[in-house]
Amino acid sequence: MKVYAKARSRLGVTGAVTAAVLAASVALAGSVPAGGAPAEGNAPNAAPRGLRLLGMDDLQARSAYQPTIHHHADSDRFIAYVGHHGGSALNPLTGQEEPNGVSIVDVTNPRNPDYLAHIPGPAPGGGAQMVRTCNGSDLPEGDPDTVYLLRAFGNEAHEIWDVTDPANPSLLTTVVDGLEGTHKSFWECETGIAYLVSGVPGWRTNRMTQIFDLSDPAEPVHIRDYGLVGQEPGSTVQPVPTSLHGPISLGDRVYFGHGTGSNGIMQIVDRDELLNGPTEPTPENLQAPEISLLRLSSLGGAHTTFPVLDVPVREHADFGRGATRDLVVIVNESTSNECRTEAHQVMYMADITDETTPQIISNYQVPESEGNYCSRGGRFGAHSSNENMTPIYYRKIVFISYFNAGVRAVDIRDPFNPVEVGRYVPATTENTDPRCVEVDGEERCKTAIQTNNVEVDDRGFVYIVDRANTGMHVLQPTGQVANIAGL
Numbered sequence: 001m002k003v004y005a006k007a008r009s010r011l012g013v014t015g016a017v018t019a020a021v022l023a024a025s026v027a028l029a030g031s032v033p034a035g036g037a038p039a040e041g042n043a044p045n046a047a048p049r050g051l052r053l054l055g056m057d058d059l060q061a062r063s064a065y066q067p068t069i070h071h072h073a074d075s076d077r078f079i080a081y082v083g084h085h086g087g088s089a090l091n092p093l094t095g096q097e098e099p100n101g102v103s104i105v106d107v108t109n110p111r112n113p114d115y116l117a118h119i120p121g122p123a124p125g126g127g128a129q130m131v132r133t134c135n136g137s138d139l140p141e142g143d144p145d146t147v148y149l150l151r152a153f154g155n156e157a158h159e160i161w162d163v164t165d166p167a168n169p170s171l172l173t174t175v176v177d178g179l180e181g182t183h184k185s186f187w188e189c190e191t192g193i194a195y196l197v198s199g200v201p202g203w204r205t206n207r208m209t210q211i212f213d214l215s216d217p218a219e220p221v222h223i224r225d226y227g228l229v230g231q232e233p234g235s236t237v238q239p240v241p242t243s244l245h246g247p248i249s250l251g252d253r254v255y256f257g258h259g260t261g262s263n264g265i266m267q268i269v270d271r272d273e274l275l276n277g278p279t280e281p282t283p284e285n286l287q288a289p290e291i292s293l294l295r296l297s298s299l300g301g302a303h304t305t306f307p308v309l310d311v312p313v314r315e316h317a318d319f320g321r322g323a324t325r326d327l328v329v330i331v332n333e334s335t336s337n338e339c340r341t342e343a344h345q346v347m348y349m350a351d352i353t354d355e356t357t358p359q360i361i362s363n364y365q366v367p368e369s370e371g372n373y374c375s376r377g378g379r380f381g382a383h384s385s386n387e388n389m390t391p392i393y394y395r396k397i398v399f400i401s402y403f404n405a406g407v408r409a410v411d412i413r414d415p416f417n418p419v420e421v422g423r424y425v426p427a428t429t430e431n432t433d434p435r436c437v438e439v440d441g442e443e444r445c446k447t448a449i450q451t452n453n454v455e456v457d458d459r460g461f462v463y464i465v466d467r468a469n470t471g472m473h474v475l476q477p478t479g480q481v482a483n484i485a486g487l
Contacts, residue, residue, distance in 0.1 A: 004193060004213070004223070004275035046371050050409050050422020050481035051462060055474040057113040060089050061431040062100045064465035065129040066184070067472060069107065069388070069457035072147055072166075073135040078457055079166045080105040080113070081149060082465055082472060086127035091118045099126030102151055103472075104166045110461050110474040116167040122154035130182065130197070133163070134189035134217075141192065141216035148172070148217045150194060152182035155206075158196050160217045175220045181206030184246025184304075191215065193223075193275065195247040195254065200225055202233040203281075207243035209256070211275065224279035226289075228258065228267070232281040241265070242301075245333075248387060250307045253291070253355075257305035260333040261342050264302035266294040268355050294350055294358040296330070299343040303333035304384045307352075311395045311415060326353045327415050329398050330360075334381025337437045338446075339374035345381035347400050349415045364418040366405045371425070377446025378435035378468060379403035384453045392460045392485050397421070399462055404448040407464045409481045422481040425449060426466070426473050433468040460487050 063085040070079050084100035091098045093115070101121035106114040121128040132150040136142030149161040149169065157177035163169045181199025188194070192215025199206035208227030212220050227244065230237030242259040249255075254274060258265035273289035296302060306329040316322040332345035346365035352358045365382070366373070373380035386399045393399075400408045409422030426449050434445040450467035457463070462475040477487055 004272075005191065046405065046423055046425050048424045050477065050479045051407070051424040051475040052478050053424070053426075053473055054110045054461070054476045055107070055113050056471055057105050057115055058429070058431055058471035059084075059103045059105075059465070060091060060115070060118065061469045061471070062089050062103065063087055063433070063467055063469050064103075064452060064472065065467075066131055066453050067455045067463045067465050068131045068133055069455055069461075069463055070133040070147070071458055073137050074145070077106065077108045078459070079116075079163075080107045080463060080472065081131045081133055081163070083129045083131040083151060084121065084127065085129060085467070086121070086125045086154070088124075088126050093117065099123050101126065101128040102131055102149070104163065104169065105472065106166065107457075107461075107463070107474060110476070113472070113474060117169055119151070119161065119169050122156065125154060127154045128152050130185050132185060132187040132194075134187060138189040139192050139215055139217065150175075150185065150187050150214070152185065153177075155179060155181045155199065158182060158185065158198070160214070160220075173218055173220065175212055175214070176210060176222070183207055183244070186247050186249055187214065188249050193249070195249065197244055197246060203227060203231055204233070204235060204240045205231045205243045207245065209244060209247060223275060225281055226274065227281070227286065228265070229283045229286045232283065232286060235283070245301070245303050246305075248306060250309065250389075253307070255305045255307050255328055257302035257330070259296070259301035260303055261301045261335045261345055262298050264296035264300050264330070264332065266296075266302050266305045266328060266330055266350060266358065268292050268352065268358070292356050292358055294360075296348075300332040300345060300348075302330050304329070304331040304387070306331075306385045306387055306398065308395055308398070308412065311412070313414065313416075315414060315416070322353070325351055325415060326355070327412070328352055328358070329385050329412070331382050331385050331400060333383050334379045334403055337378055337435050339368070339380055340437055344368070345383075347382050347385070347410065347418070349412065349418060351415070362416050362418055364400070364408075364410050364420065366402050366408060366420075371405060373404050376404050377448035378450045380405060383451075386454050386456045386462075388456050388458070390456060390458045390460070392458070392487070393456055396484050397481060399454045399456060401451045401454040401464060403450050403452070403467070406449060406451050407454050407462065407475070409477070411484060413484070421484065422477065422479070424464075424473070424475055426451065426464070426470065429470055432466070432470045435468060460485060
């Protein structure tokens with residue numbers, strides 16, 4: 001069997017950006033765009049602080065899930081690749097109604113995003129929620145002159161696209177098809193290993209992991225299928241463990257988040273054993289790579305499990321042990337409109353310094369009373385964190401998307417006491433789609449912002465996208481957020 005080497009830490013690799021590019025980005029961000037940023041969104045008591053609007057694109061009024069901001073290696077261009085939920089909309093560039101897929105937007109100048117192309121999803125339902133990117137020069141066997149996009153194709157396949165010219169993307173290959181589900185995959189550019197969230201026929205869940213070697217994206221190599229014990233074909237374990245939401249790989253560990261709004265599981269797995277151990281999906285082989293599980297209650301899920309390692313904890317600096325801590329930011333996902341059928345979904349800090357016994361040590365949440373969010377319409381609660389490990393923010397600030405409460409910047413330098421230091425709640429527009437609930441047998445619909453996912457780029461800009469068709473907002477850190485980040 002091919003031995004898959006340990007992944008290099010991405011700290012200082014992801015986030016590597018020249019001083020010239022950073023200086024240019026600061027110059028670009030020197031003033032608010034014409035007309036000014038809205039002072040308030042749909043929450044009058046939550047005026048922006050620590051973040052201000054630089055630019056916006058309506059993404060052709062498509063419901064948006066994951067933004068990935070990619071620095072093209074051959075230039076100083078920054079391109080936003082945005083995966084969309086199902087649906088369809090008119091593409092003004094082609095004049096055609098197209099199933100929602102992937103929007104490609106040039107954000108080199110964050111004040112003036114330029115919509116370049118839309119890659120349609122499957123007809124008729126559309127959808128290509130998850131996108132990841134790699135420069136071929138970073139991949140072990142990639143074409144150094146090519147930029148690659150990995151995307152989900154509805155719930156049925158994963159594809160690789162050539163986006164070297166982002167205005168003219170072309171399909172390179174289908175990694176795998178015939179699936180029954182897809183979601184929040186992860187791709188290690190430095191090794192080429194991809195952890196694809198898939199529903200493989202025969203498995204007892206519609207979301208587990210298929211691991212592929214995509215070091216040469218044109219020639220995908222399947223390594224193994226992996227899931228929790230009880231999800232494998234032929235198992236009789238009841239209940240079936242909650243489905244995977246997404247993995248994040250860092251160093252010699254992979255951190256899996258299972259569940260959305262309930263029965264969440266954070267799983268830590270030994271990467272070497274996962275890639276090089278026996279591949280037959282027996283309970284013993286599925287158990288072998290697992291280091292630990294942290295089970296949340298029936299009240300919260302684990303949408304995102306973002307590892308933040310070697311955090312210096314100032315209050316512990318004088319102790320013999322504990323001056324630094326390894327952490328995982330666990331973010332639940334709110335799924336209920338107007339808070340009607342679930343608990344408040346929040347962010348948890350898990351201490352994994354002893355990774356065999358993870359412990360929740362703190363949490364962060366937006367108070368509902370701040371903006372009477374439950375009555376404003378749509379979802380209120382946490383959904384995801386940024387995942388780019390740029391040193392600008394890593395170990396200092398995480399950004400949490402919070403649906404109708406916008407995005408929140410949370411200072412995690414003292415992980416035992418996370419503190420909000422910035423927020424931005426976008427305004428709705430004519431594109432914002434109402435969200436409905438049934439009340440006493442009648443449908444009630446309200447229009448509210450639905451900030452779905454968040455990401456940062458290697459220049460420090462923050463990108464949020466909206467589930468309710470509003471578009472993408474590009475934000476600049478100011479005040480305390482900028483000070484903590486060193487900007």
